[in-house]
Amino acid sequence: MLREEEYQHLRAAGKIARRVREEVPGLVREGVDALSIAQAVEERIIEYGGRPAFPCNVCIDSVAAHFTPTPSENIIIPKGALVKVDLGVECEGYIADTAITVGLPNSQVRLIEAAENALKNAIKTIRAGVRASDVGAVINDTIGKYGFKPIRNLSGHEIRRYILHTGTSIPNVRTKETLKLESGRIYAIEPFVTSGSGSGLVISSNSVNIFSVSMERNYDDRLLTEELNLLRTLREYTRGLPYTLRWIEKEKWQLHEKLVKKGVVRGYPVLVEKTGAPVAQAEHTVIVLEDGCEVIT
Template sequence: MNMDDEVYNAYREAGALARKVLRRGAGLVKEGAPLLDMVEETENMVTEEGALLAFPLNVSFNEAAAHDTAMPGDERVFTRGDLVKVDLGIHVDGYIADTAMTVDLGDHGALVEASRAALEAAIGAVRPGVVTGELGTIIQAAIEEHGYRPVANLTGHGLDRYDLHGKPMIPNVAMNGGTVLEEGMAFAIEPFATTGSGKVTEAARVEIYKQIAARPARLPSAKRILETARPRRGLPFSRRWVPGDKVEIGLATLVRNGILHPFPMLHDVPGSFVSQAEHTMIVTEEGCEVTTR
């Protein structure tokens, strides 16, 4: 795969900014701090740095693994014992950096280390010619060595321009075959380790959507939603970002008409804990460059 200097530099710029903002944002996760304040302050950091969000900041508590973000007027606060996943995506001219870390407000250090160790082990194996199934084998082994389960139905993913979930798919469990890595590929590896079942399911609550079809809408609330969605060029947005009232009616209508795709919150079994670690990288001639490290 070819990647010219302009594209390469955009990926690197996005990665450097994502690293900086993630560290600052994760530092706001403290016992007693309001979730909504933390999310909005972190998202504002991105625009202050001259970049754009690739997706709403994901902040997922305890058994939740992904697709959670602050609701409008969210009253949740971080509490002692929480295990908090902070997942940030930034893009520069459509070229994306996706990175995540887990903040431990309890006694979950070994679980946090399990996903982090799996990520580092997988990164160490990335090079042209490696098959993605081999990375899944490495991730699963590293997590199980720490005494936990990998989340089997969440994966890493390719990052194309304005596309968060392109090829290749990077499994978190052992599998045969897969995509052969090539120089110039950009993707995120994101191991999830859990004390639960090792499989996430969808919750009823949805805060994140993306536009998947370009068709007109009649409802004023639906029109306002599309005014928020269209400039995203298919990248996800938050319900919280849409101004005005009756947003729920507009969202339901647009989903029903196949114009929006919802992303329900994903979680393991109640009472379990999930950790996450994630970096974005570009495959190089002899290995990879991690843009978000």
């Protein structure tokens, strides 16, 4: 079970995440640079008293996850875009993860509605002892009623202190898994929805601009001094949480690439819908209780 101090940190992170998410529709506009959206989100998280738990994701149309803009790119939000903004807040290592999809001007309204209602219905089912697969079945069935498909190889996830993805996964489809949700555990519930003509699958692209560093020390003796110094800096700053190159001095980027090649830094490829179909997302973080759950975002 969580201690009262842990609840306070989680609720603080959730309050900030909710506040920033509610401001996102005002940031996402046609013709705006995606980088400016991500930076504004991250700056507001800090302004409101938290730290970004991971780089703000700004994913457009068929791009489903793991895309954060970099200064070398010039990604402009196009007319009629479906824009997913996924953000996380960390307070003393306790994480709140949330996402919203914005349609411009009112594109793909039903796709967004399907994602939001799948999330809403899933949350209604959550309590201690419920199987994760039962939550997935509710998400799957809600999306199916719209004639759409869930993304079956993306899922929600358990969260622990300084660990964004761990433990039990929360599927977006029906499965035969028997794992049950436990009281006091934290989960991010995040339905991803694509059109009825889409594949319902995401694939990895060749683009990688989100990373995490290994906290294990068994790699350290293979590194040069300058590589080890950068690794230590990344460990101290991120505590193993995801980050992006724009958070690092540009003169360190080539050195960072060496850490990637040596396997001490992991990259997360941008994920795109296999057929290029649009994707919508909705997400909340919950604390499981005996008789329900507390939505902290």
